[in-house]
Amino acid sequence: MDMSEPEATQDLWAPWEDDPSDLYENAPCGYLTTLPDGTIVRVNETFLSWTGLKRSDLVGRRRFRDLLSTGGQLYHETHYAPLLAMQDDVHEIAFDIVRANGERLPALVNSVMHRDDAGRPRVIRTTVLNATERRGYERELLAARRLAEESERRVRVLQRIVADLAAAPTEAEAAAAVVRAPEPAFGATSSSVWLMDADRAQLVSVTSTDPAAAGHDDVSLKARHAVADVARRGTVHISGSVSEAERDYPDLAATMRRNGRDTAVLIPLSAVGTEEKDGPEVLGVLAFDFAEERALSETELRMAEMLGQQAGQALDRARLYDDLRRSEERATFLVSVTRAMEETHRLRPRSRRLVDRLVPEVADWAAVDLRVGPDGMRTEAGSTSPDAGWLTETIDAVAVGGEPRFLDTGPESGACPDCAVLPLTARGRVIGTLSLRMTPARHTASAEAGFLLDLADRAGLALENARLYEQERVIAQTLQRSLLAGEPPHDSRFAVETHYQPAGYDLEIGGDWFDVFLINTDKLAVVVGDVVGRGIDAATTMGQLRSAVRALATAEAGPARLLERLDDFTDRVESARMTTLAYAEVDLGTGEMTYACAGHLPPLLHEPTAPPRFLFDGRSAPLGSRAGRRPRAERRVRLVGGSRLLLYTDGLVERRDRPLDASLQVLAREYARRRDAPLPGLPAKLADTMVGRGHTDDVCLLCLALGAEERLERAIGADPAQIALLRKDLRGWLAGHQVAEESAQAILLAMSEAVANSIDHGYRDDPFGQVEVVARISAEAIEVRVTDHGVWRTPDDSEPEGRGLDLIRRMMDRVTIDRSNGTTVTLRKDRREAR
Missing domain, CATH: 3.60.40.10 (PPM-type phosphatase domain)
Known part of the structure; x- marks a missing residue:
């Protein structure tokens, strides 16, 4: 085994040997040899071809740090050089090397410091790897990562918005959730929501995140044409610049200039069609803009369309809920109005109950005009009423024709009717009219037509019952009093x-x-x-x-x-x-x-x-x-x-x-x-x-x-004709106390003169004044006190104490005048003369 291994290894070598010089010069990486201060003393051909630099410009003339970008030079000084001096090697340091043409070469640098036997730095050998493709790959990875993170963030935003929309029970809450979406989802500067009214007659701006738009009515009106066109077409519209908006919608361009915006996006809020509705139904428009020019990506565009669909579904559901809740509120309101009117049986109080319940819950002004009696009857409530002359003609027409009218509150009002004149009918005939102007918080009068007509029918029957009640009551009371x-x-x-x-x-x-x-x-x-x-x-x-x-x-x-x-x-x-x-x-x-x-x-x-x-x-x-x-x-x-x-x-x-x-x-x-x-x-x-x-x-x-009362108290108005009634009561009172006829006549004459003076002088400018007369009798005397609370003439006037005062003094045993609180004249007749 041991003898066979060299033979196997020898078989792996090429039949020729590479030139070491060629391996150095044309290696797949750049080689540099520098002195400890960084001066280049040797460089291979690979590095020169990558950078476009000449060997003669580098060797002995430039340091390695001089080839780096400004940022690289700072990093070389603060990190690279200190690390190399401390640990004699550094690995995969990323630098941007400046080529001869000024372009940058992304590179990874590995350096090793060699020392002599005494440990002093002798030479630095550096390898440079071309990281251009790696840098591009990293950029692609980073871009993909950022795109994924941005997509994930948008998905989270969309999920939160969808959750908010699902939890929004009313149209107003759904609109509030939609208007908050563009800022976190797209980075929009401001946004607003426009909704179709109940009649689908016009778009109404219901909410906005722009404080300037909330403070000026004309701001919301400027872009109405563009919003209406998007609602009609049902497609997204993007104005990437003011000039582009100027071409399509000048009114939108004017709004963008006013608010300092460069890009505007309008998204239709549409609900999925049903069997009753062909195709999606546009319920409103979401408009948002950017302070700078901004192009929406395909992903953002799809997300915007999805947002419009989700918001449309939420608005459709909220409208159904609002309609149901409004129906319940209307039914409850009709019952409460009927009960309130039934609490009183009289006609005028019942009509007052009606208008008091209408204002301000349903209308900011209401009036009932009844065609009863020779002059009719009118009951009105509210802060301001429509022009009387303009509305009177309509009221008369409705009272004659019996057909309801829905109209504006004035000739210069918009096309949306907010005022209604309704006939009050009972038992097949019109007994009057109910006029009202809807509050801004509610729908238009024509949208509430069914509710208002039902209200008028109930009110007409209740008022007719009250009229009949009063008529029968008058008859009954007249009969009873006659008996x-x-x-x-x-x-x-x-x-x-x-x-x-x-x-x-x-x-x-x-x-x-x-x-x-x-x-x-x-x-x-x-x-x-x-x-x-x-x-x-x-x-x-x-x-x-x-x-x-x-x-x-x-x-x-x-x-x-x-x-x-x-x-x-x-x-x-x-x-x-x-x-x-x-x-x-x-x-x-x-x-x-x-x-x-x-x-x-x-x-x-x-x-x-x-x-x-x-x-x-x-x-x-x-x-x-x-x-x-x-x-x-x-x-x-x-x-x-x-x-x-x-x-x-x-x-x-x-x-x-x-x-x-x-x-x-x-x-x-x-x-x-x-x-x-x-x-x-x-x-x-x-x-x-x-x-x-x-x-x-x-x-x-x-x-x-x-027998006669011990004290007689009477009060009459400032009318001389009432003195005769007062004389009659006082004469009977004196006769009941067996006062002699001569004394009784004197007292009656003096009292009449005193009362006449109070009326002529105390109430000469006050026809609604009152004169009080109190008569007392005792064993010693009869006393009559006449009091008024008017303002008499001053003593410098020609008749300071009233005419007939001398006559009063001759008739009475004692006369006193007290002006501390009005004027009180006290007449006294001794009892011995009265016997």
Whole structure:
């Protein structure tokens, strides 16, 4: 084995030997031999052919570092030379060697330093490998790597955008996700999204990343032609320069110049077609631009088209969601409007509810014009309204023709209709119109046509029902009031005040009633009753009972006998059965009162020196009650002068959430609190306190004051014609206190002059002023105080204190004038003269 190996090895050698000099000169790499300072002392032909340099220019004349580029020289100084000195060799150092023609030769350099026996540097041998092809390969690899990384980055961006679009439930959120895509995907400077409106009538700029575009409306209008053309063709458009855009779309070029852009890209946002739609449907356009000229690669172009398709699908899905949500909102809104209108039964409040709900949720202005009554009715709401003259003609045309109109808010408005005039129809006829202008946040009026017409139909029926309700209510109230008693008799020995309040939400007339009449010159009858049920039958029965009471009341019969006769009456009038009744007869000479209650609530008596008390005696069953029918009871009570008797129906005190005893206590307390209040208006104030608004039962009150009031309080407007009514009340009050006729006439004359002065001087420039008159009587004197809150003339005027002041002073024992708070004139007449 050992002897055969040399023979095998010898067979591998060529039959000739290479020349060592030729191997050095024409080696596949460059060879250089330099001194320790880098001076070239030897170089082979391969290096010279690569660089184009001459041997005579290098050997002994130049150093190796002088052949390198500027950057290579710095690296040679800072890295290559120190490493070689430290470790005697360096390997695969990349340098750019400058050729004779100035071009650069990429090279890999390996150097070895040889030292002498003493260790001193002796010579440096360097090999140079041509790295041109390797550098190109590396560039290709780097470019491919960068392209892959860029593609991967774009894919990630596209995936994120697709995820954002998938998570966007509304059109606005989808547009916001799309407008953010061009910057990370393509490095765009700014972008904006244009969407087709619901009518597909125009493109609307909905969002932009350019602050300048957001602040100027004309910026979004400049490129509209180019955007509309891309939306129509459904293809991507790229303007690589302003001059190119100028050729195709001058308006787009103007926008690019304004914003300092050199390249603009417009991508259609399209959704895949369906059976109902032939081909893709363009829903909008994504526009983005670059500050410098930029050419999109094929990959970027495909990615842009994919982005447009993904965004179109998301917008289509979002629109379906928006339509569904909008339908739900519309249905909910219609229900809420209907409920809001049904909360009130009156026509004007109901129309007010309608416009208040429309503004600002649906419209920024709305008006209801009803063709009811001689002059009609108008209800309007909103900050600004369209030009009245321009819209009035349309309103009249819709009211006559019954056809809705969708139009602009003015002759100079755009083509998109945002104003609607809709007919309000009910039972086959037009009762008015509903005019409104849509808010900018909602679609145009024509896009909302179905919703608005449905709204108008519901509103028309609701308003017509309210009109009919008011009409029937007026008829019912007129009928009921015609069946109630007329004016009570006038007598200085008593005063009567009544109040009737129908149920708040009921059209049917009720059976509550009252009556006051003189049986003879000295006997007064007062009655309050409540017929069971409601409607025409109850009202008719109430009228029959009122007439029966008047017919059966005699000075000799008395309350008990009257109720017994009414029992016989109910045998013939079945509808009067179970009627409750409180009836009292007052002897005006003696003050004795006889009363009886047929199942009715007890009268409330308030005497001057005692708290109010309920009269629970004299009670028996309702009229016509067959259970335990027996003779009726009555009770007598003597009334002192100044006593007040209150008769009322159950609507005043009966409540579902409060026991009857508690309500009676509240009534007694409120009645006592108003002991010194003037009798006029007292029953109405009690009803307001006890019942309030929205009551469900009729309320009837009758208040009888026996003898004159201790204090008379009246207020009249600044109208001389009302002085006569004031004189009438004061004359009766004085007669009730047995004031002598001569003194009464003097007081009446002085009071009339004082009130006339207040009207003439205090309210000469204020026709809405009010004059207050308060009269008091005591054992010593009668005092009348006249007060106004106007501005009198100064003392320097010709009539500083009003005309007739001398006459007033002659009539009265004392006259004082106080101007500290308005003007108060106090008239005093001594009691000894009044007797």
